[in-house]
Amino acid sequence: MTLNELTIAEAGAALASRKISAMELAAAHNDAIAALNPRLNAFITPTPEVALEHAKAADARIAAGSAGPLTGIPLAIKDLFCTAGTRTTAASKILEPFIPPYESTVTQQLLDAGAVFLGKANLDEFAMGSSNITSGYGPVENPWKRAGSDAKLVPGGSSGGSAAAVAARLALGATGTDTGGSIRQPASFTGLAGIKPTYGRCSRFGVIAFASSLDQAGPMARTVEDCAILLQAMSGFDPKDSTSAERAVPDFRAAVAKGVKGLRIGIPAEYRMDGMSAEISALWEKGILLLREQGAEIVDISLPHTKYGLPVYYIVAPAEASSNLARYDGVRFGARVDGEDLIDMYERTRAAGFGAEVKRRIMIGTYVLSAGYYDAYYLRAQKIRNLILRDFTEAFSKVDAILTPTAPSAAFGLGEKMDDPVTMYLNDVFTVPASLAGVPAMSVPTGLSAEGLPLGMQVIGKHFDEETVFAVSAALERGAGFSALPTLRAE
């Protein structure tokens, strides 16, 4: 086995027992990035020197006997997390020159745990997208291929660069962020595990804002256990984020081994939508069977407001985005295009700096917040959001976790679903309800499509009960025994 194929748990053990060094591990990943990133475009900014510097410090820490579970582990950092001294773009041209003077809390905690940062991973511009094609720095190619075809597929989005990097063995794990499915859908498209924790579990300080009431950071990795190890380091109360939860962080890694015996797993009738493909339907049945075989009890439940999830999301998220993105005006940071006067400068700066999808969402958001339409759209959406939360609260009085598919299809081709933005938005149909309710949800690779592409199942848990999500996800992972590999990967 090469260094690039290790899991985080395996690499941690090998580093601790001095079988490998953090420098060797970082160098192997730097080499893989140099070889494959020109094709995959998974990283906007590889930082090989930073990686070696972090690795050197990690080796010193291991030698001193003060290593943690992430000391020396090479990670990709979604380019939405501010990293002090390393350019952070949010995949937008408007932030092309931006070098943050401070570190996000999540990345600071990873650094404190000894992690090695390989570079800043590509994403949809400001995390708005489901295919990574809206990046101002070019699309990411999914390392997976359909059987017998070399057609380029999308890695999903918005954390598509993180997903491609981990799937192609360019990193052992990655940070992602999830506003409506941006960790879970790309994890499903690339055969990875990825968790969006409970809203409030990970600090949002230093994570460039898209929709503040929905944005949550989370890990992506090749196993459920690796996600648990990463989330452990990323979580915790932060006084710098007013929505950070003042709660103790449980032992997530221990939860992975708990099993599902006696757990009640809900199957929501409303997720069985018209037109669901036979393939996804069969995958869901397989997931149910795998959990039942391990002692879980399957319970039919109802989440009656599911069909309003997407319309509510596509009002709330753009509304918050239009407000958050008002700060990009070419005055204090970011790119500027000069104009005849101040207003002209603002207009030219924003016209040149934002891509088409970001402009579309700013316009939708500004419209739904405007005086004449606020009650009809934004306020109404917030009320329905409460009903969606209530659906989950009621369901969780009967069950311990909920099992659904992650996405309506496997990864699609670059250039497909691009004609109409609504077709692209439908990718989030199974993931947005959990985002709106703020509950934790994880995607686990569970099977392959007829064309040989990975498909994920989603496990949704109660607020702050990531432990049960990890337990159920690990049971699915054990049962499914997913071992397929992407075509493009570091050997």
Place this chain on the structure above:
Amino acid sequence: VEPLSGGAQMAMRLRDDVVTDGGIQELVLANAPDRAGVFFSVPKVVE
């Protein structure tokens, strides 16, 4: 039905009304597209 503004399952936290940072003028200005001394510079606003 009450409108739900956020995903946080908690009341908003208040902190003491005290200055918690400051004295980082150069860091604040470091990313300015244009600056004049210790100020952000913009095109002329008042004729």
